[in-house]
Amino acid sequence: IYHLEHRRDHVNGIIFFFSLSKKCDLHKLEEGPPVQAVLTREEGLQYYRTMQIMRRMELKADQLYKQKIIRGFCHLYDGQEACAVGIEAGINLTDHLITAYRAHGYTLTRGGTVREIMAELTGRRGGIAKGKGGSMHMYAKNFYGGNGIVGAQVPLGAGVALACKYQGKNELCVCLYGDGAANQGQIFETYNMASLWKLPCIFICENNRYGMGTSVERAAASTDYYKRGDFIPGLRVDGMDILCVREATKFAADHCRSGKGPIIMELQTYRYHGHSMSDPGISYRTREEIQEVRSKSDPISMLKDRMLNNNMASVEELKEIDVEVRKEIEDAAQFATTDPEPPLEDLCNHIFHNEPPLEVRGTNPWVKLKSVS
Numbered sequence: 001i002y003h004l005e006h007r008r009d010h011v012n013g014i015i016f017f018f019s020l021s022k023k024c025d026l027h028k029l030e031e032g033p034p035v036q037a038v039l040t041r042e043e044g045l046q047y048y049r050t051m052q053i054m055r056r057m058e059l060k061a062d063q064l065y066k067q068k069i070i071r072g073f074c075h076l077y078d079g080q081e082a083c084a085v086g087i088e089a090g091i092n093l094t095d096h097l098i099t100a101y102r103a104h105g106y107t108l109t110r111g112g113t114v115r116e117i118m119a120e121l122t123g124r125r126g127g128i129a130k131g132k133g134g135s136m137h138m139y140a141k142n143f144y145g146g147n148g149i150v151g152a153q154v155p156l157g158a159g160v161a162l163a164c165k166y167q168g169k170n171e172l173c174v175c176l177y178g179d180g181a182a183n184q185g186q187i188f189e190t191y192n193m194a195s196l197w198k199l200p201c202i203f204i205c206e207n208n209r210y211g212m213g214t215s216v217e218r219a220a221a222s223t224d225y226y227k228r229g230d231f232i233p234g235l236r237v238d239g240m241d242i243l244c245v246r247e248a249t250k251f252a253a254d255h256c257r258s259g260k261g262p263i264i265m266e267l268q269t270y271r272y273h274g275h276s277m278s279d280p281g282i283s284y285r286t287r288e289e290i291q292e293v294r295s296k297s298d299p300i301s302m303l304k305d306r307m308l309n310n311n312m313a314s315v316e317e318l319k320e321i322d323v324e325v326r327k328e329i330e331d332a333a334q335f336a337t338t339d340p341e342p343p344l345e346d347l348c349n350h351i352f353h354n355e356p357p358l359e360v361r362g363t364n365p366w367v368k369l370k371s372v373s
Contacts, residue, residue, distance in 0.1 A: 014040070073135050191229050
């Protein structure tokens with residue numbers, strides 16, 4: 001990665017041109033995303049802040065889980081921050097996004113606050129799903145979760161893309177799944193329908209090299225996930241480089257908006273934690289492997305080095321952001337541990353949207369609960 005040139009722009013200040021860390025591998029495409037990206041100082045600082053918030057938030061979640069304040073399922077996103085932030089930088093907030101259960105990062109980029117996410121993890125009223133969803137089930141405007149069933153969000157995402165096409169607003173749906181879900185039959189059924197109906201859907205496989213504790217080489221006869229669509233064009237992208245992800249997402253979005261139908265992206269990334277908090281993450285890979293990824297291709301370090309080496313920001317500025325982020329996370333954790341839990345009478349609320357109150361049967365026919373939409 002090296003700095004090519006920079007010039008002054010009267011709107012954005014200094015614009016920097018970077019060559020990308022790796023050219024995309026292509027499937028059924030004559031040309032791919034540009035190999036050079038433009039980054040303004042403001043964008044760089046914004047990406048850095050968002051990725052640091054994600055990283056710190058996940059580390060705090062790890063701490064609270066070990067203190068038994070967060071319970072149940074909890075899948076952390078640290079190491080994969082460039083995927084979420086890069087994708088969001090390549091689409092619009094009016095576009096739609098659905099993912100699997102490693103969803104904290106996307107909840108943040110889609111408009112959720114750190115307080116809402118942390119309070120949801122601890123099951124409190126101030127959580128983004130009012131304390132009822134937990135780690136795997138968070139939602140925001142144009143963000144459909146957080147889905148617990150492996151691969152099941154993919155056909156749902158195609159349904160959202162069908163709605164985009166039907167409504168004719170030039171919107172698209174980003175549909176994310178992991179390498180572990182990539183062998184699911186429902187994904188191939190969805191590819192077929194999406195291609196037949198030319199749905200504006202970007203299928204993104206976040207390949208973090210392990211499906212639970214199984215390496216991709218042991219799980220898949222072909223690990224070229226970007227070619228799995230066969231008749232659908234695809235590209236393989238360095239998922240640790242935020243600019244690679246952003247440019248590839250813009251390219252994929254243009255493909256969808258121009259009416260060419262779906263496209264597949266494989267993001268080669270890595271998770272530092274285990275599959276979930278119940279997985280120490282070192283029984284099927286070595287500590288040295290994790291450390292090597294951290295030292296050579298950490299997404300935050302890569303962006304930080306890029307900015308410092310080209311005088312886009314000073315060490316002091318970035319340290320200041322780090323301090324602000326730490327404070328934001330601590331405040332959110334404080335809120336998440338002191339906010340009250342939802343009362344029992346809220347248990348059945350929000351089953352339906354905009355409907356009159358109804359009775360819900362409890363654990364036996366004599367117990368009646370009330371649901372308010």
